[in-house]
Amino acid sequence: MLRDESARSRRRIPGPTVARLPLYxxxxxxxxxxxxxxxxxxxxAGVVGVNPATLRRDLSRFGTYGTRGTGYEVPHLLARVDGALALDLDWPVAIVGIGNLGQALIHSRGFRSGGFRVAVLADVDPAVVGTMRDGIVVEHAERLPEACVREKVRIGVITTPASASQSVAENLVAAGVHSILNFAPVVLALPAGVTVRQVDLAAELQVLAFYHSRPAGGAVVPEAKGEAGTATIEISS
Amino acid sequence: MLRDESARSRRRIPGPTVARLPLYxxxxxxxxxxxxxxxxxxxxAGVVGVNPATLRRDLSRFGTYGTRGTGYEVPHLLARVDGALALDLDWPVAIVGIGNLGQALIHSRGFRSGGFRVAVLADVDPAVVGTMRDGIVVEHAERLPEACVREKVRIGVITTPASASQSVAENLVAAGVHSILNFAPVVLALPAGVTVRQVDLAAELQVLAFYHSRPAGGAVVPEAKGEAGTATIEISS
Known part of the structure; x- marks a missing residue:
């Protein structure tokens, strides 16, 4: 674990670098x-869509340097990136709201790799509570706090309707969950010390519309590419 | 339409600014x-999570300037941002792959606002083809090109399994759809001139894990915030 500890002990990694780590x-x-x-x-850099100097600078923050001629050793570099992201740790996740989006996330590869595992599911729909999804019984949302404590949940994912999201978030925080991924279109008001990442599935549609409406160089090819705090990569344009 | 044309005719809007427009x-x-x-x-700026100077610079690119004391007039500013994003135009969208994620998108507010409307749905599952979702009959994916031409689809959204995504993307391009939002975990190989935005729902989980594993200042509070080519906002940390 020396490798990971050394990576994790490094301080002050810039946010844009952090945001590019999932792409790497x-x-x-x-x-x-x-x-x-x-x-x-x-x-x-070409695959990820950042410029090579940015990539070299990012990776050097974690103590990895390519060799002239041969470049980076892929498995070693992946281990360093995963160590930096702490993907070698166990990350039990709770998903609250087992509608279409919640179910899509349960089955998505990213939610069951890199240390992430779905540990708690919750909903309020009587037709859903008590049913089994992927080997896990859906709890009633009222029992969310105890389930989160029991399963040592570290990340809560909110896929409820907008109207329910604030109280669900408060229940998660009360159960000690301080990292929240919110898909509900609501800006959550939560205490300091809680990290919320807001996902807006339509934002990418809007960015596509922008470029579509400006063919032939109406906008600079996005430096946004990897300069992103982002769930996306611009692959071509 | 003068306003929109003037906004659209401006050249070389930087990618990071474009990426922040959906947040505004x-x-x-x-x-x-x-x-x-x-x-x-x-x-x-506080709501969006960017610094005020960045926000003022972004908005000035579209000819909007706040007034000292009163700030920006909200409806006017929204109209300018929407004009810049071309959200005042009609954006027929095709969604290919009517599983949980596809259905979640059909019902998401962002996919039915700002000029976006779901115009074509397609799948290959005999249990799904021919059924109605939200007033639209699901077509067989084989008939995707003619449906896209008929409905003048401008943006294609791919929510198929990874194995199907490349051929679906090629069918979309063949039908004249040059803007693609790809949720399948595959890097698509498409001709120049096609814009692909890749969405990875797990990337935000990984970013949360990074910050979670570095409590108390292990990383800079993300300048990533709005400096993002992104579907996310960092709201607090």
């Missing part, structure tokens, strides 16, 4: 699956 | 709903 994680995971053992910084 | 759009929409008529740049 994903690109490197695909390379490992394909048996690719080495990658140059420019190749990796 | 959402914050301002909430304010309009609540009857708020004026907002200062620092208030709006």
């Amino acid at each position: 994680h994903r690109a490197l995971s695909v390379m490992v699956e394909r048996g690719i053992t080495h990658v140059s910084s420019s190749e990796l | 759009h959402r914050a301002l929409s909430v304010m309009v709903e609540r009857g708020i008529t004026h907002v200062s740049s620092s208030e709006l």
Whole structure:
């Protein structure tokens, strides 16, 4: 664990670098699956959509440097990135709101990899509470706090209707869950010390509309690419 | 339409500014709903999670300047942002893959506002093809190209399994759809001139894990906030 501790003890990693780590994680995971053992910084930068200097600077913050000629060793680099993201730890997740989006997340690969595992499901619909999803019984939302404590949940995901999201978030916080991913279109009011990431599935549609309405260089090719606090990669344009 | 044309004719809007426009759009929409008529740049910046100077610079690119003392007029500013995003145009969308995620998107508010409307649905599952979702009959994916041409689809959303996504994307492009939002965990290979935005629902989980594993200042409070090419806002930390 020395590697991870050393990575984790580093201080003051800039937010934009943090936001790019999932992109590196994903690109490197695909390379490992394909048996690719080495990658140059420019190749990796091209896949991720950042410029190579940004990529080298990001990775150097975690003590990784490519070798001229051979580049980076892929499995080693993936381990460093995952260590930096703490994906080698166990991350029990609660999903509250077992509608279409909640079910989509339960079955998505990202929610069951890299240390993440769905540990608690909750809803208020009598037709859903008590049913089994992916080996887990859906609890009534009233019992969310005790379930979170029991399962040592560290991240709460809110996929409820907007009207329920604030009280669900408060219940999560009361149960000691201080990291929340909110898909409900509501700005949550929560105590300091709670980290909320808000996901807006329509934001990307709007960005597409912007570029679509400005063909042929109406906008700069997005430096946004990897400069992103983001769930997205701009692959081509 | 002078306003929109003038906004659209401006050149070289930086990608990070574009990526922040949906955040401004959402914050301002909430304010309009609540009857708020004026907002200062620092208030709006606080809601969105960017610094006020960034916000003022972004908005000035579209010719909007706040007034000292009263700030911005909310409905006017929203109209300018929407004009910049071309949300005043009609944006017929095709969703391919009517599983849980596809259904979640059909019903999400963002996919039926700001000019977006779901115009074509397609799948290959015989149990789904021919059924009605939200007033639209699900077509067989084989008939996707003709449906896209018929409905003048401008944006294609791919929510299929990974294995199907490349061929679906090619069918969309063949039907003249050059803007694609891809939720499948696959890097699509498409001709130049096609804009693909890749959405990874797990990336935000990974960012949460990063901050969670570094309590008490282990990382800079994310400048990522609005400096984002992003579907997310960091609200607090």
